[in-house]
Amino acid sequence: MCLGVPGKLMSISENNAAVVDVNGNQVEISTALTPDAEIGQWVLVHAGFAMQVMDESEAEESLALMLELQKIRESLLYEQ
Amino acid sequence: MNNNKAIVQDMIKEIQSDRQSISMMEVCGTHTMAIAKSGIKDLLPDNIKLISGPGCPVCVTAQGDIDAVIELVQQQDLILATFGDMMRVPGTRSSLQEARSQGADIRVVYSPMDAVEMARTNPSQEVVFLGIGFETTAPPVGASIEAARAMQVSNFSVLSLHKLVPPALEIIFSDPDIKVDALICPGHVSLVIGLDPYRELVNKYQKPCVITGFDDSDILQGILMILLQFRQQQYRAEIQYRRAVKEDGNPVAQSVLKRIFKEVDTRWRGIGLIPGSGLEIREEYIEFNARYKFNVPDIEDVPIKGCSCGEILTGKISPHDCPLFGSACNPLNPIGPCMVSHEGACAAYYRYTPLRGEIR
Ligand code: SF4
Numbered sequence: 135m136c137l138g139v140p141g142k143l144m145s146i147s148e149n150n151a152a153v154v155d156v157n158g159n160q161v162e163i164s165t166a167l168t169p170d171a172e173i174g175q176w177v178l179v180h181a182g183f184a185m186q187v188m189d190e191s192e193a194e195e196s197l198a199l200m201l202e203l204q205k206i207r208e209s210l211l212y213e214q
Numbered sequence: 215m216n217n218n219k220a221i222v223q224d225m226i227k228e229i230q231s232d233r234q235s236i237s238m239m240e241v242c243g244t245h246t247m248a249i250a251k252s253g254i255k256d257l258l259p260d261n262i263k264l265i266s267g268p269g270c271p272v273c274v275t276a277q278g279d280i281d282a283v284i285e286l287v288q289q290q291d292l293i294l295a296t297f298g299d300m301m302r303v304p305g306t307r308s309s310l311q312e313a314r315s316q317g318a319d320i321r322v323v324y325s326p327m328d329a330v331e332m333a334r335t336n337p338s339q340e341v342v343f344l345g346i347g348f349e350t351t352a353p354p355v356g357a358s359i360e361a362a363r364a365m366q367v368s369n370f371s372v373l374s375l376h377k378l379v380p381p382a383l384e385i386i387f388s389d390p391d392i393k394v395d396a397l398i399c400p401g402h403v404s405l406v407i408g409l410d411p412y413r414e415l416v417n418k419y420q421k422p423c424v425i426t427g428f429d430d431s432d433i434l435q436g437i438l439m440i441l442l443q444f445r446q447q448q449y450r451a452e453i454q455y456r457r458a459v460k461e462d463g464n465p466v467a468q469s470v471l472k473r474i475f476k477e478v479d480t481r482w483r484g485i486g487l488i489p490g491s492g493l494e495i496r497e498e499y500i501e502f503n504a505r506y507k508f509n510v511p512d513i514e515d516v517p518i519k520g521c522s523c524g525e526i527l528t529g530k531i532s533p534h535d536c537p538l539f540g541s542a543c544n545p546l547n548p549i550g551p552c553m554v555s556h557e558g559a560c561a562a563y564y565r566y567t568p569l570r571g572e573i574r
Contacts, residue, residue, distance in 0.1 A: 137244060137557075138350070138402045138458070149361075164327060166357045167467045178405060178458050181297075181347075181354040182325020186405045186464055188457050 138180040140188055143173050154179055225434040230259050232441050237263040237393055239386065239529050241379065242400035243270030243557025244428055250566040252430045254437075262437070265529040266562075268382050268482065269400050271347045272299045272555035273527055276481035278513040279375050280305045280551075283344060286373070287318040290508050293336065295329035296344040298322045303551045306516050326358035326372070333362070333370035342504045345374040350402040352376040352493055353467035356474035359495070359502045371504040374495050377480060379403050380411040381491035385528075387419040392528055396422040396440045398433070401455045406471075408463025412451035420449045427455035474499055481515065483551070484524020521550035526559050533563040540568055 141154030150166040177184035333341035404425040412423040422443040426436030480492025495503040543549040552558035
């Protein structure tokens, strides 16, 4: 039910009516909850609304965080 | 998230080498489904347990509320618009699907805006949208109410059975019968509510809360982040699912929630009344509240005989412990909502691990 799918914003017209591309399908959604979203950005779509602008750079950051975690774990192992 | 094989293998090795005894609850039904599908449970060492939580909106809807919806469609001349998950949920006497085959006008929609549009194009018919879901779903429903007002669509209303997740988590952490050391927190609820509600929980109970995404690598990383907190003995609310969840959530969605809804006490299947865990439409929008418009009855909960959904939703037992699982109760003939909903724990287990006997 809380399923969300990423889609790329293709167009935004009046009253927050927008079109996103989800896996090659054009889906009509509303951007009423993400008024700052811009065409070309990725958004997470749920129940016909864009719920959040997705941050691609965060995906890389996530990887960086993981490598960081690895370092911390290693240092903890040495302490033991 | 990078699905790099080597990293995933490293993460699995790392988790397998951990000797701490920890049980983690994946709060969200979408996580239950993703975990069952990935087979991650089979890879975990015996000392790390994953248990399913109350994060399936259809499953936690009180039996009495389901009966009230069915009574509404049977007694009033209206169109009920609902997400598909609700159709086969058994009420005490019938399901919405059965009510439809007996003539009730029930239509499955993908978005609450579809219901507003349905009302606009059928001006002589009342259209009621069945509002079921958590903080992820309630803002779209609230925004649809605002859109209906702006477009002066007065034959649209919502029966709000929405629920808030943090009050249920408070129950999970505070109930001595529920043994949960840490929470894998719901990715999509959190993209609305952000990190603060979990910070409060961590401050109060000193147990890790990590907002996690839905890829296999996300889930493994979420588990590792929790294990690390235990090793450091420093408990925090953290975000693993950073590409979608911001620390302060979605303030626009939060303000829609505040404008349209007020917090009320509400009943959850298997848990009972949780103070401040429900969302009712505010008086300012009363003309969009189907509960008043149609005098929706308050019906007592009559538990489904033999169904243990309630215990499963609070992590007290696993679906495999239900004597009806897989035999009398299966997806073709579901007895409880946990077998009906796509993200119900019973449905997830039936689909991916139907035969396993032990609880993990
Ligand atoms: S297997 Fe069926 S009867 Fe048993 S708890 Fe799950 S839904 Fe209820």
